[in-house]
Amino acid sequence: MQGKLSGEDIKRVTELLRKSGYKLTPQRQAIVDTIISSVGNHLTVEELYALVRLKKPEIGLATVYRTVILMNELGLVSRLDLKDGSARYEMTRIEENHTHHHLICTRCSRVSEFMGDLLEPIEHVIEEKYNFIIKDHSLKFYGICEECAKEEKLKEEKLV
16 A cells, blocks of 8 residues: 555654654654655665665664664564565554555565455454454465566467
């Protein structure tokens, strides 16, 4: 779900950092701004670093790592671990009751989002059967995205 963050989301980020005792330094502001402008994307720290450097060339990779880890600990960004060992980050959104779900291409590593809580009936069964209070869940589907499937079909057609 590519979309814009609300003013509430932006305010939440800056307020939570300040309330947690962290200053919003110009470096952190540049990182926060880049994450906010990339909402809906699932960036590695290295990809985020490359984008931040366009605005703040003097920023260091370690600063970006520390800020992303801090934002993850504060619940401002979510970490998505992929099978290839890479971690991607994205802004959390106030309006989501549960983490949204992901479609992950095993060819190009493209990550797409889909909304909808398809697991709600299963959650109720689990809560009843195991006396377990579910707070959140994460669902990832691995497969081949539309673009890679088209490329594969073109390659097959050329061979015929």
